[in-house]
Amino acid sequence: MNQTPENTPESRLAAIRRRAEDQRRARMDTDAPKIHIGLATCGIASGALDTKQAFEQALAEQGIEALIHTVGCAGHCYAEPVVIIDHPQSGFPPIFYHQVTAGKAKMLVKLFLAGGDPRLEHVYGATVENDLIPSVMEFPRFNREKRVVMEKCGRVDPEDIDDYLAEGGYGALARALAMTPEEIVAAIEASGLRGRGGAGFPTGRKWRLAAAATAEGKVVICNADEGDPGAYMDRTLLESNPHQMLEGLAICARAVGARQAVVYVRAEYPLAVRIVTRAIAQAEALGLLGQGILGTDMNLDIEVFQGSGAFVCGEETALIRSIEGYRGMPVHRPPYPAQKGLHGRPTVINNVKTLASVPPIIEKGPDWYAAIGTEKSSGTAIFSVVGDVVHPGLVEIPMGVTLRELIFDICGGVPGRKGFKAVQIGGPSGGCLSEAFLDTPIDFDSLTEAGAMMGSGGMVVMSQDSCPVDVARFFLDFTQKESCGKCTFCRIGTWHLLEILERITVGEGREEDVELLQQLGEDIKDGSLCGLGKTAPNPVLTSLKYFADEYAAHIREKRCPGMMCRALTAYYIDLEKCARGCDACVGCCPTDAVFTTSTRKKGIDQALCVKCGECMVACPPEYDAVRKVSPASLAPIIERPVKPVAEAEASATPAKDAP
């Protein structure tokens, strides 16, 4: 193709970017205050839409001109709704406010935007270094992260391509168009990038396999079928910065020679579906995707396919079956999808995070990427750290950081005085690790060695008040329901694993159960075809290995050390502490299990109690009379009076309005 300097992809992109920057400048380069509000699903769930409305209303009432800029999510779930206010006239740097409710929003408009007082008691930190307010970068939650994939999340408006372009977006695509496909594949190989979907297969090798395939009609697929019930980074990426993934998808298509691409997003993520669809249309309108990309002869049609919610569809062959319109059941590999995939054509399937890692690699070079992380696991990892931690949310760290640094330094450790007990990594395919593993570096191989796995990147931190046996049961309940039913070991084996675990958690465990779980778990791993079955026993096997004492307590003593298994615990009211005449626990009990004893104190009817713990919350701290014990037999039995005390009194003194 004949390319003069005026119509190279780079010069075309430069022209598009100039226009985007002009438009952005026209909007953003004002002296007026700018209010950035995070509006991804998590922000909306915390009430960010109300916050936005409150800002708009208050601005109108006060007659202040300000720009409201909606952005995605920066991963700081503990702080949602997050608002950054940039008010240059006040003399203060841009300020990060956390948990901005509608009321706080109105207050900030009145006192900060109109009055110039940033209300330091509500400030989380400044977003840049300055002399007035400590910067958020002084907090480990911010400065210990290394953002490659999530770099632009929370900075760009996901619904406006100009934002992404002005931040340097699509530069990698322009560069890739000037490279040969072989050069791109070599760069990805040199970077050491491994698939972020869980198993960690080298991305470059996958691409090389597909590039070498000679069949026509190659397809590239972005796998955003996030099924782990505790991980949500793929959704956040799509909702906060869809273009980085699309750019990676286009580079992948260029490298393997595909003209068709599919973004497979869960239908349960309606916001992500809408934002990605819109992003594709915007990029096509500017000639960044679609026909004749950036003036070259490269064409790429991208369609969005809505996955219908089956965990097994995260497995690539199952995903392909589901796009073809069948039940998502995995098929035997080889042939690998890279040779024979969707409709029999060579297909490359990459996770959202993998694809979003590609543009920075092309832009900054494979050596830069390979230098991040460890030798065998280069780059960064994103974890959704939830459970008993002070600062839950999405964290992007370089590979090789230890679990201790991540949980205690970056995420603030376990709140309150409860100690750390375990961490569950990798969701239903991963494992439960004990304190002894806190110094394990986080990378593909170390985690696999410990029996867990990177998996989807879900990470649940558990305090002493949690039960590894119950968590294993929870994940088995999930995988058992999600097993597609193809392999006998997975279909029936997980069912039996679950049945045994259920038996243990209700106090009917048998001495031989531990051995049975171990044997069955290993058999399921051997007898299953796909990743789901091969990893489904991991939560059980790891907890058996590292928390054997917990299993023993459940089976022999009928005791749950974490007091999570409801059948093994009981609540009772300490009559020494209970205050006569106080009714706090009576009103909150959903099953009327709390009754008044003959001494006008309270007792709990164990037959009615559902162990929700509400009475414990309701009991005033000065009495602190509700106790939780395990095993349940430790609770003293207090008989309910035959006739309710109140009624007995009422019948003694006749009611006024009695007939």
Place this chain on the structure above:
Amino acid sequence: MNPAESDTEAQLLKSLPEHLAPFGTERSNLIPILQMVQKHFSYLPAAAMEIVARHLDIPLAEVYGVATFYNQFRFTPPGRHPIKVCLGTACHVKGGDIILENFERKLGIRDGETTADREFSIERVACVGCCALAPVALVGETVHGNMAPSKIEGLFTRIQVEKEMAQRKKRENEPDA
């Protein structure tokens, strides 16, 4: 189901072939079609699946087999206030199953069911994506974080009050009725 609802359903069924027209008859259209049907009816009625099977020229059993495989599809109509209780990992650790149980007890139905008056339905979902607010439940589209059994009482009271207010307003607007 009251007569008015079955009427609208009959009408929707009548218009279904029209909505099917833009879809091709290849097998790969099956899931997008089922999603479209569910959007229309809020669930997959048996009659609609028969029409889909004819459109794609595949056995009804195939349509049913695919529909039941995926969690997204439901075969009973949802309530006017669909309740979704999150049972993701974080919510489980914080006692999401207690919340689910409370809803079930309060309404007298199990998860996946709808009350006889079609006001409420209960569904369990895996991760709504606001783990920091665990345990979480959704009523309609509204997310309620940090749920507790006593909050559930409050939710139902609120729905009841809102309903009564709407009715009163309606009565005020049409004084003759």
